[in-house]
Amino acid sequence: MRTNRNVLIVNLALSNLMLALTNIPFLWLPSIDFEFLYSRFFCKFANALPGSNIYCSTLTISVMAIDRYYTVKKMYASSHRRQCLRAVCISILIWIISFLLSFPLLVYYDTTMLYVFKDVTVFSSGNATKLSSYGWRQCRLAPTQRKGMEDPNEAAKRESDAQKVQLFMSVMQALFLYVVPLIVLLIFNAKLTRFLQENSRQMHRSLSDGRSDDAGTLCIVKSSDLGQTAAVRNLPARRMNVRKRNRTTALLIAMAASYAVLWLPFTVVSMLLDLRILYMEGNGAAVIERIDQSCKMISIMSICVNPFLYGFLNTNFRHEFTDIFNQWICYKLRTPTNVQQEYSTIASPRRQSSSHSPQVSTSNRFLHLLQNPYVRRSSAPCSSFIRTSIARLT
Template identity: 20%
Template structure:
């Protein structure tokens, strides 16, 4: 599931132009990190469940745990960067149109991978290939027990880097995003509410405008919900093994115990499950991914047609203002005057620049 799902994500994002957005560039990077873990680390870890000896040598002992740390760090840095980028795109939407671009997202992904390579290096110092046994010789690939300070420092470092700090940043970012969305929705409804009078201005909505608003709001909820679920799953899957490693390093639980062996193994495997569930989340929660997966699996050609729901610009355009001049008793229609109130929510989608043909009508009267 993990191999097919993550490969499908990368393929569909590269193939379909409608999926080439800033958010999906980060998701492709996340899928690449998951694929790295699935193809290299999981087979070796599964083989270890049926053997008490490490037979792959010292180099692979260090590289396996290095790649595991690399995948975890790259994934969490990608998720954190996505939350910050989404926050910036919503709170500062006009700047985001020029700064939160696909090329910028690609550069950020390259920087994330380089930083992850550096941040994962400490495990090379801690992981050792040691010979054990008296009568029967065997080799283990374990943490360096002879350096308890280094062991504790590394496990604390990983807990803070992979779990505590990113979880705090992402929680704050998505809380601010939710607050900004609610504020924008309320403000827009107060402006475009049907039959609402403010300062002598009466706003009447067309039915198509209402349908478009519902479609936009549904798309907003869909994208944010999907990202939040991905973050929660990462914390749930990686949290237990990181906490267990810290407890083992500080001697709260024994480093090796037959009683706790199955608990530690389950926590270890749970961290790998995260790499397999993300494609399922995208398929269930994102309509665009669902359609693209169907196109690829059925080998069907897709003719791209821009939809209103992808134009994430909550706007009021092409307004007709009827003004009544009390002095000359004239009524004139200023259709050439275009009043635009825009609240762009760039959720990885292009900000809409076109307007619906039947926008709302503003009727302004001068008190007699």
């Protein structure tokens, strides 16, 4: 499990978990309650933290696509410890870049007042008058306002600056959350698919050339008959290779397609809202609010899809996870505490024995090992050796 791929999978799972814990409660607060009743720090925190988690998730997916391609193509010969250290450093760098990209959210988001009536003269008892304002407190993107600034021209300029900052952040969000990761996924998944297809053709070509050379040396049968016999004999292996290659290609296409489909509505609607193209008043504003919420829910569905695409649909990760689960959880749950299991030295380097337990014959011990469901799947040579030993004993 200590590989660079699994380190990146853990980093993706951590970012998705934090995104689920922070994005769902925080970003829906303005929709549930029109007035933002919380502090200024909470306003900045509720926007910057989910933003950094989203950036971390998308950047990790991009790095995983690049790492997958170069790992398969070049087959690094470095040790697992060095690969894990490199993956940990890359994960830390991803988090640093994510915080830097979400830093404008921390700076420019603030609590502001949406006034319905501002500086209205109110008559109180005793013919006394006072100025009052009525409105709601909101958490929105707003540049810093200087104290005592009441000039309408300055207020309009500040609102224009806020729109420019919002547009800049929207463009940056569209680039780093959708365009760049999607381009990386498409390019490196296509290159990996092409490399696997070319490698498969070269392997089949080398195997056929080797068989033809052997046929010319032996001169037992005709080369055409030998080629037909070899092709028929190798047909199941070729079908298995084709199925594996098609499954890998389908998985790579699913990774890119799921990202493109799930994040496209959120990116498009956010851009239209920031450009004020999708802008309505009255009842139309409520419809736009529901559309925005629906697009956010669709993008959050990537949290549910990523564990299957990058985890359990990965054959190596699934087998390693199943082995660890069977070895450390199922075995401890099913094994009685008062019974001491005995293992063969073939399957385990350690041998546990008890002076009080009866001596078990070698054949029964081998049969017990064959029937043990917790033997690792990677012990196929050990299983054949055990069957041969039982045949000799019986």
